Amino acid sequence: MSRNGSPNGRWQTADGQPTTRIVGEVQRPDERRHGFARAVAGEFGPEVQSLRTTFVAKYPNGAALNWSVNNVLKGREDGPVSPERVTIKDLDAATRHVKDLARFYRADAVGVCELPPFAVYSHSGDAGQPIELGHKYAIAILVDQDYRTMRGSTGMDMISAAQSFISYSHSGFIAIQVAQYLRQLGYPARAHFPRVYQVAITPILLYAGLGEMSRSGMLLNPDLGLRFKAAVVTTDFPLIPDRPIDFGLQSFCESCKKCATYCPSRAITEGPKTLQNGYEAWRVDAARCTPFRIGNKAGSSCGRCIKVCPWNRRDSWYHRLGMAAAGRSRPAQRALIKLDSMLKSNLKAEPDDRWWRVEDFAEVPETGFYIDERSTIKTP
Numbered sequence: 183m184s185r186n187g188s189p190n191g192r193w194q195t196a197d198g199q200p201t202t203r204i205v206g207e208v209q210r211p212d213e214r215r216h217g218f219a220r221a222v223a224g225e226f227g228p229e230v231q232s233l234r235t236t237f238v239a240k241y242p243n244g245a246a247l248n249w250s251v252n253n254v255l256k257g258r259e260d261g262p263v264s265p266e267r268v269t270i271k272d273l274d275a276a277t278r279h280v281k282d283l284a285r286f287y288r289a290d291a292v293g294v295c296e297l298p299p300f301a302v303y304s305h306s307g308d309a310g311q312p313i314e315l316g317h318k319y320a321i322a323i324l325v326d327q328d329y330r331t332m333r334g335s336t337g338m339d340m341i342s343a344a345q346s347f348i349s350y351s352h353s354g355f356i357a358i359q360v361a362q363y364l365r366q367l368g369y370p371a372r373a374h375f376p377r378v379y380q381v382a383i384t385p386i387l388l389y390a391g392l393g394e395m396s397r398s399g400m401l402l403n404p405d406l407g408l409r410f411k412a413a414v415v416t417t418d419f420p421l422i423p424d425r426p427i428d429f430g431l432q433s434f435c436e437s438c439k440k441c442a443t444y445c446p447s448r449a450i451t452e453g454p455k456t457l458q459n460g461y462e463a464w465r466v467d468a469a470r471c472t473p474f475r476i477g478n479k480a481g482s483s484c485g486r487c488i489k490v491c492p493w494n495r496r497d498s499w500y501h502r503l504g505m506a507a508a509g510r511s512r513p514a515q516r517a518l519i520k521l522d523s524m525l526k527s528n529l530k531a532e533p534d535d536r537w538w539r540v541e542d543f544a545e546v547p548e549t550g551f552y553i554d555e556r557s558t559i560k561t562p
């Protein structure tokens with residue numbers, strides 16, 4: 183990873199376009215139509231509708247982190263802008279400064295793009311209000327879901343929701359601080375994280391050069407794989423955008439298919455990319471993934487696709503070397519994918535890394551853990 187936490191500068195595409203082919207007009211998404219909103223509306227049946235409230239909070243770790251998102255972060259996404267605006271003398275230095283700031287606040291990676299108009303939701307998921315977000319730029323902040331915890335997890339056990347929510351709460355907190363900092367310099371800025379999104383995050387990550395779209399349907403970062411969550415700050419603070427990158431992932435995912443094979447709900451396709459909403463991508467079936475994550479009785483949520491992906495590795499020199507070679511040559515890709523299947527790597531949950539289990543040090547009530555009302559999720 184480069185000094186300021188962006189993979190940019192290593193693999194920028196020559197034409198400035200992402201490796202996802204955009205072939206038509208991309209429409210703004212409506213937040214009322216995503217998987218969780220459909221679950222809240224009862225589209226996946228009454229059981230999933232009711233479990234949506236508690237599936238994160240049913241294990242204490244997810245509950246604690248989601249409590250913070252609900253009660254500490256929500257409501258602090260925006261605020262008054264200082265009437266005294268600083269004048270930017272050096273745009274390049276200002277952009278580096280903002281990235282260094284996000285890293286100082288403990289972002290694992292950060293990138294910048296012009297806010298694509300199609301990333302802004304047309305309507306909010308809760309009240310159905312039309313959304314108008316005039317900001318010109320987006321700053322994307324990635325936070326690792328934690329390699330050691332992922333080693334100890336199956337990807338679909340009781341720590342899964344907490345793995346999501348440590349990155350949600352932490353990236354949200356960083357985004358709040360970056361936004362506040364920019365407002366102090368006299369520029370409007372708003373943080374976007376769970377409960378207060380006004381944007382679809384993934385296309386912003388793509389244009390901010392933080393990775394490529396993968397078969398899993400998510401953006402894959404060359405350093406973190408899929409093992410992160412992201413928050414975004416939208417702002418008018420002037421910035422030099424990063425550029426989309428190409429590290430050879432499209433052909434890697436064509437052959438690999440490991441996320442599709444091991445997805446417990448069969449939500450990830452083993453087939454080719456399809457063209458929908460003006461862009462070509464491997465599509466995920468939200469009507470399979472959403473009810474599985476919410477209804478998972480043996481765990482709290484799911485992130486098995488993140489766990490099994492060959493890019494889910496410890497940041498080591500041989501990992502970086504192997505993945506850099508795989509990015510450049512198809513034979514190297516095939517050899518790495520074959521080696522990965524032979525070793526069955528990432529499929530196991532390492533017992534020594536299962537640090538989170540309350541059952542290992544305390545008697546747990548037979549009826550399950552107490553759930554604080556303020557840790558539940560009522561919104562889409």
Ligand code: B12
Pocket residue numbers: 202204208211213215216217218300301342346379381382383384385387388395398399400401402408410411412413450459461463466467468471472475483484485486487488
């Ligand atoms: C709702 C939701 C879900 C739902 C339903 C998704 C859906 N399509 O309806 C379900 C339950 C399936 C889900 C599951 C997961 N999610 Co989710 N989810 C979201 C959420 C809150 C909203 C996404 C949304 O609005 N989708 C509705 C529309 C936009 O869907 P769509 O048209 O099919 O578009 C999808 C992609 O194609 C892409 N996209 C949208 N517009 C465009 C435009 C272009 C040009 C391109 C290339 C892509 C693109 O984004 C959408 C992602 O769902 C986002 C946060 C956010 N605000 O973005 C996180 C988010 C997408 N999820 C994320 C993650 C990590 C997961 C999980 C791994 C859970 C986990 N354990 O961490 C799984 C993985 C599932 C999978 N293989 O994709 C990350 C992805 C980061 C990344 N690497 O790209 C996000 C961004 C959360 C975050 N803040 O980091 N999720």
Ligand code: SF4
Pocket residue numbers: 444445446447448449450466470471472474475484485486487488
């Ligand atoms: S989160 Fe789980 S169910 Fe959803 S796509 Fe990934 S592996 Fe499949």
Ligand code: SF4
Pocket residue numbers: 396397398402434435436438439440441442490491492493
């Ligand atoms: S598991 Fe394989 S196919 Fe799936 S996202 Fe990772 S590299 Fe691509």
